[in-house]
Amino acid sequence: MSLKLFRRSLWVYHLNSGSCNGCDIEVLNIFTPYHDVERLGIKLVASPRHADVIVFTGPITRETLPKAIRAFFAVPEPKAVVAVGSCACGGGIWYDSYAVIGGIEAFYRILENYYKIRLPLTVYVPGCPPKPEAIIYGIAVLRGVLKQKQRKTYFLEKEVPALTRDFIVNLEKYMKQEGGINIGKK
Amino acid sequence: MEYIAIVLANIVAILIIAPIIDGIERKIKAKLQCRKGPPILQTWYDLVKLFRRPSIVTEEYSLAYVISPYIIFANMTLALALVPSFTRISLSFFGDIIVLVYLIASSSIFLAIGSISSGNVFATIGANREISLATLSKLLMALVLATFATLKRALTLGSIFPIIPPYTLSAIISIILFAIIAYIDCYKLPFDIPEAEPEIIDGILVEYSGKSLGVLKYSTYLKRILLFTIIVDLILPRNIPTLLLPISYFTFLLALSITYVCVETYFGRLRIDQALKFMKTMVPILLVVWFIAYLHY
Amino acid sequence: MKTPRIDIFKEALKTGVVTKKYPFEPVEAPEGFRGKPSIDFEKCIGCEACVNICPPNALSVEIDTKRGIKRVMLFLGRCIFCGRCQDVCPTEAIKLSREFELSSLNSKDLYQIVELKMAKCKICGRYYATVRQILFTAKNVPKDQRPLLLLCDECRSKVSAKHISYARW
């Protein structure tokens, strides 16, 4: 629903929630000549009141948490969230540190518990830091312009050979016979 | 009846092209900064989106905060009706020049009042800066317009425009001075001090959102067009064929905005005291020009 | 004072518009770019070398003792793309590609899960390693010692401690 509204014009409020600066610089970078997202109607705004989208960078430290909550509520509805970088997506390398909340999902959990809100549309942009193109791609996915490529992959090993003594001793023979066990092929 | 219809059509046309002119300016600015830039209609897209978004009001808000964007918008539309633009015809009455100055000045004041009542620190600082800049720039503008009135011995905009011919020294200098004042009043760099994004977070606009922000932004574009229109009117001879008039007006408008944006792109922002100092030096010059204009009589 | 401004203006015009067309035209990351790591299911043997080396613990492992399954999980939302897993993987099952378009609207899409069957210890009956890992090790072990691999670590040390010949049981 909100996507249609933002097709042509998207104003972004950038909120550093304890990031190392890597992602912040890359977010800033998409506004510079080589990437220039103004051509896509994206603009960086200084006040959360003007914004349509919040960009979170960083694992959300305990110290920034109250400020992040305030900024989150200052953005008018409908809004969307872009979690840039692995830290914002899932806590990154800091995920179990005492000083961080650990990513946007933990942040949402707090919001759900205390404020009972409907969660906004969120796009996750992993990368450490993501390339500027990856951020542009993330926003394109958010707007529904491009299709999401990344899918969960799941694999369950179905059949395994019975591990008998004979089998393991004469492994080479069996492997040749069946030709299908490709364990540890280089 | 026909007269009113033409004025209305004029205003509607300006309402449509004002954001487009801004779009063109953005595009040119982008090109000068080696980037591709937004599409020309981008400003319209932004405005449409803002109009469709809700405005959040702060808890300490007052009536002034809510209605001032609309008052400013109304002021600007009215002021646009006073000056001839696409056609020769405009609302014209004795003393409309004074009304024009009043409308421009009062919108600055409403903007300041509105943002002060939002209760935000940055908005207050922005309003502070807005008032100190506006008082001076409106004084300058009043002085220039007074010079024009003296030159033509009239208080009706219709009889003042265009100011040249005759090509007198005072007329040319005063037109140049007006162009500079218009530049300052558009809050173009290096004078975009009340909204300075990196210093005080968009200053006066910080607390507005959604519709009210859209209306405010729209009024800024209208104000820019208004000032441009006055400059065009000062130069553009109105005795050319009626059909050519809209085209030549639009060409002039475009040329002006392109010149302004080219200048703007290569400037940094001045500090408020530096800007005020610059403007104060203009006061004596204007007084001298006015005096010369008076002597011409 | 005017000259520097005009010089910059000239230089800007000379440079021209440099903007890439990106979302409308594909961009290729350079060779050697550390992009999305992906697990080749056919090659993974569940040895946990990558799990141990991964600085942010983006790779984790769970053992389901009921089903006898070892689950290796890669969560891209925590990955720092350092490529250490690629360095240590004995079978080159995990590799970093040049793919960088990883954005997704659901954090679940950032997971890669591999579930491998485990083997039971022939003495105590506990699950101790994946079948693939045992077979992989077996290839590099002399034939006469291979049956020892069918025991878990504890049983194996007990067996060796008692000097019972592996041929007996």
Place this chain on the structure above:
Amino acid sequence: MLTSITEILNLLKKYGKVEKIHKDTYVVEISPGKVRELCEILHWKLNGHFSVTVGSDERPVNGYFGVYHVFLLDKQKLSVIVHVKVNPVTLKIPSITPIIPGANWHEREAHDFFGIFFEEHPNLERLILPYDWPEGIHPLRKDVNVRELRYKLLKKETGLVVEKKAEEEYIVPIGPYHPALHEPEYFELYVEGEKIVDARYKGFHVHRGIEKVAEERLTINQVPFIAERICGICGYTHNVAYCQAVENAARIDVPLRAKYIRSILLEIERVHSHLLWFGVLFHLLGFDTGFMMTWLVREKIMDLAEILTGNRKNYGMNLVGGVRRDINEEKIKLSLETLDYVEYKLRKILDKMLKLKEITSRTKEIGLLSREEARKLSVVGPVARASGISTDVRRYHPYAAYSELEFKVPVYDAGDVYSRALVRYDEIFESISMLKQLLKNIPKGDLTAENVKVPEYRKGLGLTEAPRGENVHLVITGRENKVYRWRPRAPSYNNVPSTLVMLKGEKLADAPAIIASIDPCFSCTDHVVVIDVRTNVKQVLRLKEIARGK
């Protein structure tokens, strides 16, 4: 005045046991009573400078807490670490802040993390830990299990407690989210009209508890990756500093080719960081074209880094003992071409931009920091060099391949924002010339040292010159392939307090440019945390009030 190394060593021997831990680095173990006397001699009389104070919980090893004051003597190319054992019961040692004001934050940090009391410290309050951190728990002590604590803290009503603001004066909050900074930091500026009369800093929003994570969870060869993520701009220099510290501690000889590769990447990082800084400065002064043009050039450097290392920012090139990737001939050629282009472009535009009238009028004689103040606060890097102090780790404590290069150290005396810009301007071109030397002379050889073994409980000091100044890592190695104590000190940690001096008496409009002029890298600084006392005043706000988002 004492000058030769032997004389200094003899002097140190008078105070306590002197131990050489590695090349040019000595540890003096002294009793608490003599700390001030020695520190005064080292900082003021010998013209060295105070670098960092490191607290450490060594009870499992020797039964004491330890405090290390690190001093660098530039003239003698010497590092001296003053080690004081702290009684684990009384936990008291004399503070050195009255003598060296720059030690203020360092000692408060040690107080936060270990509960060590520094006697006669003027303001021993909480600096780093988050606002809702319980009293009396010191996270870096070895007996504190912070993981348990983390879950307890998460269950609390976090996010509802918001500090109350003082209302007596007209306060302009710069931050925590300010478009100029792109990082959450909180400056309170007390203004009269547009003039700043006082400033206060509440920082450490980006404290992420790096040290505890590194000491508890990571192994020696995983720490380089977290070190790199201390800062996303100058991360590689942290990475190198850490690796050097461990290599020094374990006496590992790094192959020359690896050293060259490290230097190349360090200089690439410096160029991109300085260009970034120029862009931000121009943006703050409203000159957006300057921002766009410098970042346009910078993008070339970023692309080069991506080709050389596989990532634009976090190079991930180091392991203890060497580097992970090689640079081949083709890449060297490409790098030289890129550098030529960058140099040509920058010569064309950057100095022109610095001559613009709005830029000069808003940077010259703004944000002054005198030489004396700079010495007192022990500032480092371009900030110190702009205030007339010639200090550069690359020159005075050479590491990596810097001893084989020819370069100048630019020094300016004015101490204003403009001279800080000039220092960086000169450094960009010095870096480019250094890069050319490095790329042309890179020797053949191995990439990593053989037999990387790290012994237990050895100390090592790693120094690098980050784009923002000197960067110090002190490492004590631990058992089971872990670090026992790792204290990274980023340059901004010493530089940020100087902004409060610079801001006083300036115009509000200049504040962002002044703050930015030190090139603050708050995420570097905030690996440790501190808060103002006034956060003790807590107030629970309702949802509506929070949503106002002021």
